[in-house]
Amino acid sequence: MALNPKLKSTLVFCLKLVVTLVPAYFVYRNIVGAPDWDVGDLFRLFSWSGVLPFVIALLCLAVSNFTACLQWKLLLEKQGVHLKYGHLLKLYYVGLFFNNFMPGNVGGDVKKVYDIRMQGGQDSVGAGLTATFFDRLFGLFFVTLFALGMGALFFVHDDAQRAFVWPSIWIFLGFCLLFACLCSRRLGRLCSNLMAKVLPQKIHFRLDHMFNRFQYFRSFRLWVQISLLSAVTQSLRIFVHYFCGIVVGVDLSISWYFYYIPLVAIVSALPISIGGFGPRELLAQSLFAKAGVASLESVVIQLLAYFVSLLLSLFGAFVFLLGDKPEHPKVKAE
Template sequence: MATSALQGAWNRVPPGVRQALSTGTKVVLTVGAFYLLLTHQVRTDDGRHVSALRAIADYLPQIDAGVFWRFVALAAAIKVVGILCSMYRWQLLLEGQGIRFPFGHIFGTFLIGRFLGTFLPSTVGLDGYKLYDAARFSGRTAAATAATAVEKVLGIIGMFLTFLIAFPLGYGILGEHATLVAAATVPVALAVICVFFVLAFRPALVQALITNVPFPGRARVRGFLGRASAAAAAYRDQKLLLMNAAVQSFFVHFCTAAMYFFTALAIGAAGAHFWEVTFASTIQIFATVMSPFTIAGEGVREIVQTLLLAKKIGTTESIISAALGFWAAEALTLGGGWFWWRRGPGYRPAYVVLDGDRQAAAARAPRRPRSAMLLV
């Protein structure tokens, strides 16, 4: 009752005020997360206890510039591979809905979405802009929305696949808790992956189970599975396409997780081992993506990475390598700003193919003033 009352009161607040309050709250939480992180006391090699900020300031001059730039370049390169896989996955999912754009158009759209998402929580900017773009130039909002819904689920599948593959090789960071964590997480990850593919390829089986097998919260689960089943309906006869999209999801998240190993090497973290850092990063990525509380996951990324890797590579190194991972990932993303301004109100992709029929995109999209584009 109290929750419903609060939700009702929130909905009565003017949209502009709601947005300002939400953004302000995220800014405060982001600043607060960094404050807690950087004022945390850490023990130095000589036994002193200093703030993390002081330890970082003392550590930075020790970094070798040549090593730094070499491994930052490698980190950025592997992240680019992941971004390209993400673009290809979106192209596949749109094709499954009967929509095809030139890859060059998708490339620019993705970078614009990532650029806008730099200033927003989780993947809101990228998801929103891709959906707007596909719906606008194809005229098929429902199909673009369904592709987005399936892509979101595939993103979780990709994270769980990366987690499962890295776990046997990197679980050492969990110490004595490894067995407990494995028992609590591995079955869940496997179940989510299996349910998704059964739902996509054998929806009647899932519906029969939730109808005939009683369990807590069945009504809520039934509603969720019904929506997911409807979104995946277009892909039931396209098993290879959906499997390909799932493989791309794995590479998206594996490349991102592996990137943090190279940022750790860039700052000279001697204790960094590939699978340990990659495994820790799969957990950190999940926490960052799922967190709605800070802008672009700032603060959450560094805190989780430090909790998992401080004993292996050091607190200072964990914080710096996590923050550096964000900037290495932004190397290509910042190019989205160029595409954003380059695509004026009269921009159209070269073509759009709808159900095999190639058409001029200009015939399907009304002209939009730049002011409207800036608000997306």
């Protein structure tokens, strides 16, 4: 018997609330369980010397948003959806604003797909969905590459750190298999045939249409372009955490951030909690403890990085409330 949609939505929210609060409780317990813990420790983390690193973190994230939007634009244009960069940047910031308030940091992606639909008409729905989905996947794929690179260079010979290379390896291989299925005609057809046996016809038709759109990304030049843009974008976003660490007085090499933050980013991207809270902080706390960072500092770094994102996304809130005149681009796949 099918569940009532409202009841189902309530149950899903309650489950996400549990997944948020339970890890948050352990985060809190680890902090207050430290010897000589005092609430004044939180205020002593901040000083005027942390203002400059915080401003630099803001600048790093702002620049990364510009390069990320350019990558999104390239993926849309490959499918024939041509919008001005300035206009897309506004839509991108609106998506960022929604990402900060929707479960699993994916609400903004849904909003971006909807906005592309409103800008380009019904034919642009598939392009917006495909470009946004691929953009998100490729970003997570690239930070995984960073973690693997750092692991091979600095941590593979460290017995205490070597274990964290394996999750990155399996995630990397999983992404490679996924991209092969999305962009390979033969593998895509095989996956489509398998899905036809287990999925309803309507859902299968939509997924099959989406698979066909991924074929537009079979371009060496496009992969070079988005690889360069992702390298810049994801590096800058990891630097945001690094400078947030400096704000609270954490003296840690940037290599640790390139090794740990990718795993934190992947967990926070999963739609299993409210806004990524809870699992993100617990994982960061557990990982950075291996580098000698206290529980309080490791959690505050994540919260500061989120606050930086929230501040910049307020521009998206302004655009959303003000409204924006839609464009009417020509939608024709290349």
